[in-house]
Amino acid sequence: xxxxxxxxxxVTLSEExxxxxxxTYTATGYPSLFWYVQYPGEGLQLLLKATKADDxxxxxxxxxxxxxxxxxxxxxxxxxxxxxxxxxxxALIPSGGGSxxxxxxxxxxxxxxxx
Amino acid sequence: xxAVSQTPKYLVTQMGNDKSIKCEQNxxxxxxxWYKQDSKKFLKIMFSYNNKELIINETVPNRFSPKSPxxxxxxxxxxxxxxxxxxxxxxASSRRDRxxxxxxxxPGTRLTVL
Numbered sequence: 001x002x003x004x005x006x007x008x009x010x011v012t013l014s015e016e017x018x019x020x021x022x023x024t025y026t027a028t029g030y031p032s033l034f035w036y037v038q039y040p041g042e043g044l045q046l047l048l049k050a051t052k053a054d055d056x057x058x059x060x061x062x063x064x065x066x067x068x069x070x071x072x073x074x075x076x077x078x079x080x081x082x083x084x085x086x087x088x089x090x091a092l093i094p095s096g097g098g099s100x101x102x103x104x105x106x107x108x109x110x111x112x113x114x115x
Numbered sequence: 116x117x118a119v120s121q122t123p124k125y126l127v128t129q130m131g132n133d134k135s136i137k138c139e140q141n142x143x144x145x146x147x148x149w150y151k152q153d154s155k156k157f158l159k160i161m162f163s164y165n166n167k168e169l170i171i172n173e174t175v176p177n178r179f180s181p182k183s184p185x186x187x188x189x190x191x192x193x194x195x196x197x198x199x200x201x202x203x204x205x206x207a208s209s210r211r212d213r214x215x216x217x218x219x220x221x222p223g224t225r226l227t228v229l
Contacts, residue, residue: 032215036220038156042222042223043119043205043220043221043222043223044158044205044207044220045220046217046218046219049215049217051215087156089158093215101146101163101170101171101209101211102148102160102163102171102173103150103158103160103218105157105158105159107155107156107157108156108157108158110156
């Protein structure tokens with residue numbers, strides 16, 4: 001079946017530090033890949049996505065590149081801010097249609113950024 | 116304007132009770148979802164409806180019954196609540212014309228069963 005594995009947290013960084021959250025997936029074909037972010041007490045918001053190999057998704061200074069050869073979609077940001085503190089979820093939707101629109105999530109990584 | 120709204124935000128109840136959570140979206144989407152987030156933040160889909168038709172039904176106890184009166188609403192009714200049902204339940208919606216369409220999530224309903 002489909003699965004997403006992301007690095008265990010929590011991750012604690014100082015402001016302006018470099019962030020990497022690793023994400024690898026298992027799925028047949030070419031799934032669509034997503035990073036969602038959940039701020040404290042809120043629902044999830046889409047941060048970025050990529051739909052085919054070598055695509056780079058980017059938003060708010062965050063980037064992730066769809067690597068088919070390593071089945072990875074690592075999230076990076078060059079300089080984190082306190083306001084980036086949240087739980088980050090890597091997720092996929094399998095290729096194809098039908099009932100295959102369900103998001104499969106990783107377990108989430110809690111990021112805390114200290115001033 | 117709220118895109119995906121859920122009521123109530125918090126729900127505290129006793130074991131054995133029956134409760135409902137309501138979800139509404141004003142985005143004009145045709146597909147809605149229920150997800151469960153456990154205490155360790157793990158998210159798992161429960162159900163999905165497209166144009167009022169059930170299209171995803173994961174392995175969920177039949178005490179959980181979703182109902183979609185129209186495309187904009189998806190409610191979740193839970194019978195005979197158990198301690199293990201305590202979680203945050205998220206509603207989401209999307210358009211189904213493309214696989215990679217963003218799912219928009221509601222703020223969640225925190226259910227606590229005592």
